[in-house]
Amino acid sequence: MPRYKLVIEYDGAPFVGWQRQDNGPSVQQALEEAAERICGEPVRFHAAGRTDSGVHALGMVAHVDLPKTLPDGKLADALNAHLRPAPVAVLMAEDTGEDFHARFSCIERRYLYRILTRRADPALDRGRVWWHARSLDADAMHAAAQVLVGHHDFSSFRAAECQADSPVKTLDDLSVARCAEEVHVTARARSFLHHQVRNMVGSLALVGTGKWSAADLRAALEARDRAAAGPTAPACGLYFVSARYGEE
Amino acid sequence: MPRYKLVIEYDGAPFVGWQRQDNGPSVQQALEEAAERICGEPVRFHAAGRTDSGVHALGMVAHVDLPKTLPDGKLADALNAHLRPAPVAVLMAEDTGEDFHARFSCIERRYLYRILTRRADPALDRGRVWWHARSLDADAMHAAAQVLVGHHDFSSFRAAECQADSPVKTLDDLSVARCAEEVHVTARARSFLHHQVRNMVGSLALVGTGKWSAADLRAALEARDRAAAGPTAPACGLYFVSARYGEE
Structure with a gap:
């Protein structure tokens, strides 16, 4: 076949x-x-x-x-x-080829998370962005995000239902940039825990409003406890962008 | 009040x-x-x-x-x-102020028309773009579009229901640019005839597929006859972008 x-x-x-x-x-x-x-x-x-x-x-x-x-x-x-x-x-x-497997052969997954930061709710992008009525400091979010990049135990950003064998993952890139009225978070890794991107975004938003510092984000990571991190950002802002394979 | x-x-x-x-x-x-x-x-x-x-x-x-x-x-x-x-x-x-009138004080209107040019129909942007399965040469469209810029009788691009007193308008800008899988047409004028932007886009698409040359577009304009121009592009690709007023 x-x-x-x-x-x-x-x-x-x-x-x-x-x-x-x-x-x-x-x-x-x-x-x-x-x-x-x-x-x-x-x-x-x-x-x-x-x-x-x-x-x-x-x-x-x-x-x-x-x-x-x-x-x-x-x-x-x-x-x-x-x-x-x-x-x-x-x-x-x-x-x-028969040896290609979309899940098991994948060596890198890339996600985009879109946050619309403005007073008015979205009319055209409803259900396509997380509407965050308060402004966010994208530069502060990007700087703090670097705390999460690398090889870590991501238990603080892992959903209770996660079926992965281990909470240890290597996050290759986590970047935050302002794009007009939106803040875009991009994440890249071989694999992610269940809800990991949305949970990281929820904590980064706390940094963006000034409620958390980069040190607070580091403390949340080091706690290895879901309760120590911020809320889960809504599903509607998240996009699976691309998957990379060895031959590419 | x-x-x-x-x-x-x-x-x-x-x-x-x-x-x-x-x-x-x-x-x-x-x-x-x-x-x-x-x-x-x-x-x-x-x-x-x-x-x-x-x-x-x-x-x-x-x-x-x-x-x-x-x-x-x-x-x-x-x-x-x-x-x-x-x-x-x-x-x-x-x-x-009381002398401000959104319609009558407006000195410039700007529209964007989005055409998605790819084989697969849009899943995320359905109803937000004109899906054009055949590729379009945006550079050829832009070059031809300059034929329409300026002070002209736009009868060939005017809907039968148009209530404007005159078919003569000044088109200040008509630009076509490729933007990844999309072709974007931007149009700027003090005012437009009914369906003018969609009718111009419909004719520009004929240029984009190679069916029409810039000379054909000029001939359509000069015919001052709706039947001489291309079809009306669908409503879903059109966006009213902004209005400019004297004080700005």
Whole structure:
């Protein structure tokens, strides 16, 4: 069976998340149903990251084994035709080797978190940004964020439901920059704990309002206790941007 | 009665347009109902531009006379609280002079038109861009667009329903630039004919695909006949960006 690698964009708002669940529609289910209509039998998609409900993707990577061979461009077109009106779009689909695994072969995942900092709530970007009515000092956030970069025990930023074997991860980059009315947080690592990006953003926002210093953020990290860190930032501001693989 | 100047962002998708109409909800109606709940009596909003159904605004300017005085920041907050969940946000509201008129005092209007040029349809920006599956040559479009800049009879780009006294307008700027997967068209003039921007974009897209040359665009302009120009580009790609006034 040929294996295909896909790059996928989706609006997370109407979904319970990437993964199939009993309580509502998932991105995985939308893709699998579209593929089943093309191939005539059930297939299984595997993604680089299992995003939560409301989390978006600009370039999620997934793979699927199909019982029939389709020209690369034709597969993306056919999936997109069957996916409508679900807000999921296959940007690229290509034949790949059997040893490629979207999750296990991935060596780097990149996320973007968008915070809209203005008095008025968003009209055009509702559900696409975290609306933070108070202003945030992006420079202070960026400076403090460097405390979290590197090899650490991230227990303070780990959701209780996290299924990872260890809370120790290496965070390769955590950058904060102002972009007009928005503050953008970008995070890059081989892998993340459950809710790690949203929990780091929630604490960085405390730095941005001046409530926390970089030393407070360091103390939260060193406590290795979820209760020591800030709140979880909302899902709607988070975007899975891209996944990198060894051959690239 | 104090007069207030407002800057307003809205998602045009759920509205019949700016102006009140019998066939559905309008942005004007949403604002007037919010203001009536604050003031206890009917009020009337006047906008710099009467956008069509589906057309968005990043910074529409309007004015309203209110039967009571409110601190500037408080008016915006109160309107926003009453506007929810309608996708309309008042970004700024300030006390202004009685001689200020959002429509008649305006000396320049600026529009942005977003075209997404890629094979896959938009998942995140559905209803926010014109999806054009074929690629477009933005440089060729920009060069041809200069044919339209200046003082011309724009009858070829004027909707049949247009109520303007004359088809002669001065187009101050028409620029086309590529922005990653999108092509952005910006247009600036004191005023525009009905559908003028969308009709110019529809013709520029013919240039972008190579079907038309700059000479074809010039011939369409000189024909002074709507039938000589290209189709009307969809409303969803158009944004009213800003309005400029003499004092600024």
